[in-house]
Amino acid sequence: MVSHKWKVDRTVLDLGDGVVIGDGNLSMMAGPCSIESEEQIDKVVEALKANGVRIMRGGVYKPRTSPYSFRGLGMVGLKMFYKACNKNGIKIITEIMESSQIEDMLPYVDIFQVGARNAQNFNLLEALGEIDKPVLLKRGISGTIDELLYSAEYVFKNGNEKIILCERGIRTFESAYRNTLDLNAVPILKEKSHLPVVVDPSHGIGLRQHVAQMALAGAVVGADGLLVEIHETPEKAATDGQQTLDFKEFERLMTKLNQLKEII
Ligand code: PEP
């Protein structure tokens, strides 16, 4: 079970090549909301390498509110993503939307992300329980902490114990920002469960000018990692540009996170 009562030691995930999540260090996962082109991927890879970041995010299957919006490059995009990351020692986290995609995606993915909209897609969760790769579970759009833990249980009970929990903001009455990043969830999840907890400040607040500050806050409250959207030119990003950091902003955030390491 995912409960701390069942397992006292914290779960540590070893992705290979020296990339570890949950070992007490802050694991950075950064990249564009959507994979757009080879050129875009190469630029992000360079920015990650310059900052010592070993995990790149990027969606190839995008859950969009409108079916007419850009919905991702699919497997073509994932293969481009893999090619660039594999030769640079960078691990890939990308969203999966349905269980029928597992077989095709498996060779190219290091961490399967289950998005907020699929947080209670129990068939998908059970199917991901059958594989031997880490799964990052985002909290549902209006999901409670216990619902997130039960979602994790669907994966865990089928044998896959490599699970990461992700706080990405919830829908509340507040409309001044995209979502309400519930940082309370971090200590509570870590108290209730032995699984690593990651904070996504990008979707959590949805406003580029405040993302770095909320990322720092996530680190302060004990997150095991951060999932951050970055792009060379956020204003031109295919999706979520309004909450995406450019490379300079990302570098500044990394500098501050490194300074923070000394005091938390
Ligand atoms: C994303 O990570 O780009 C995404 C769609 O996230 P969420 O599921 O949290 O909305």
Ligand code: MN
């Ligand atoms: Mn996004």
